[in-house]
Amino acid sequence: MTTATISQKTIDAYLAALRKQLRDLLDEDVKDIVEEIRAHILDKISDQLTDDSVAATLAALGTPEELAARYRTEELLKRAQASRSPASMLRSLFRWATLTLVGVVVFVVSVVGYCLGGFLVILAALKAIWPSGTGLWQDSQPDGTMKSLGLGFGNQPGQGHELLGWWLLPIGFLLGAGLLVLTFRFGIWSIRKFWRPLAWR
Amino acid sequence: MNTPAPPPPENSEKWEVQLRKGSLELAILAALWNGRLYGLEILRHLESNSALTVVEGTAYPLLNRLRSLGLVETEWVESDSGHPRKYYQLTEAGRQRALEMTRIWGQFSQKMNDLLAPLNGQPRKEEP
Numbered sequence: 001m002t003t004a005t006i007s008q009k010t011i012d013a014y015l016a017a018l019r020k021q022l023r024d025l026l027d028e029d030v031k032d033i034v035e036e037i038r039a040h041i042l043d044k045i046s047d048q049l050t051d052d053s054v055a056a057t058l059a060a061l062g063t064p065e066e067l068a069a070r071y072r073t074e075e076l077l078k079r080a081q082a083s084r085s086p087a088s089m090l091r092s093l094f095r096w097a098t099l100t101l102v103g104v105v106v107f108v109v110s111v112v113g114y115c116l117g118g119f120l121v122i123l124a125a126l127k128a129i130w131p132s133g134t135g136l137w138q139d140s141q142p143d144g145t146m147k148s149l150g151l152g153f154g155n156q157p158g159q160g161h162e163l164l165g166w167w168l169l170p171i172g173f174l175l176g177a178g179l180l181v182l183t184f185r186f187g188i189w190s191i192r193k194f195w196r197p198l199a200w201r
Numbered sequence: 202m203n204t205p206a207p208p209p210p211e212n213s214e215k216w217e218v219q220l221r222k223g224s225l226e227l228a229i230l231a232a233l234w235n236g237r238l239y240g241l242e243i244l245r246h247l248e249s250n251s252a253l254t255v256v257e258g259t260a261y262p263l264l265n266r267l268r269s270l271g272l273v274e275t276e277w278v279e280s281d282s283g284h285p286r287k288y289y290q291l292t293e294a295g296r297q298r299a300l301e302m303t304r305i306w307g308q309f310s311q312k313m314n315d316l317l318a319p320l321n322g323q324p325r326k327e328e329p
Binding site: 032033035036037038039040042043044046060061062066067070071 | 241256258259265
């Protein structure tokens with residue numbers, strides 16, 4: 001095999017990996033991006049096609065994963081903001097989490113925020129359907145000190161005295177919905193504030 | 202007199218990265234001011250006209266973003282090299298944005314330079 005064919009294979013493999021990493025973008029965008037990167041590589045190595053020049057050109061672009069992540073984060077942030085759905089927001093944040101530690105922290109906080117918010121809303125809804133099995137129970141010891149506090153639902157209602165009654169419905173809805181909105185805002189704010197692709201060298 | 206310890210080098214490095222990142226968008230719009238260029242031409246233009254070197258893997262995603270913001274438009278053009286190239290061109294919105302950013306940049310850097318003059322050992326320039 002000649003140097004030229006080996007280099008050609010390296011380039012093809014790089015572009016194939018890039019295409020695969022970009023698969024959640026629109027097909028026409030993927031084609032556009034991959035063809036542009038192909039043209040870039042070919043222009044860079046047009047003077048001399050050697051294994052070294054190919055390796056240097058590909059290194060300057062970053063791995064296919066890194067390069068795709070830069071495209072996708074932009075794209076996903078756009079989509080997360082447009083759709084406002086927790087799923088699309090978490091997908092964006094997950095991408096970020098695979099890149100930096102800040103991303104991991106923001107992702108974990110958002111998961112907790114969405115879960116807790118969702119749980120409260122569901123609980124409020126359950127209170128409407130199933131009042132006796134849903135609530136906030138406080139179990140006190142004989143001397144009046146608190147032994148346990150349980151929020152939830154089930155066949156076996158919590159021990160002790162139910163605290164909120166029907167108040168659980170508005171409180172759960174408001175607190176839960178508030179938490180969901182807050183988590184979304186936190187995600188957008190974090191991306192704006194901390195997402196810093198290294199632009200120059 | 203006590204002089205404070207110099208900040209750790211990583212901080213000034215971080216600051217420089219932020220500064221460069223913030224100005225990259227304007228640099229690219231400026232590179233396109235005189236007409237359409239393809240990606241590698243933009244990179245080479247920045248390098249030869251300003252000695253600023255851009256990480257290639259970041260420039261292309263940024264160009265993609267400028268397009269989705271409507272500041273540039275793209276067009277594939279056949280070339281002698283055997284493969285087509287994707288050319289970027291400023292849109293009207295892009296031109297307006299470039300002018301506005303240039304104005305802000307000029308005002309800001311003027312004020313910063315005035316402020317920094319003593320640090321460079323230069324006398325403070327009087328207003329004409």
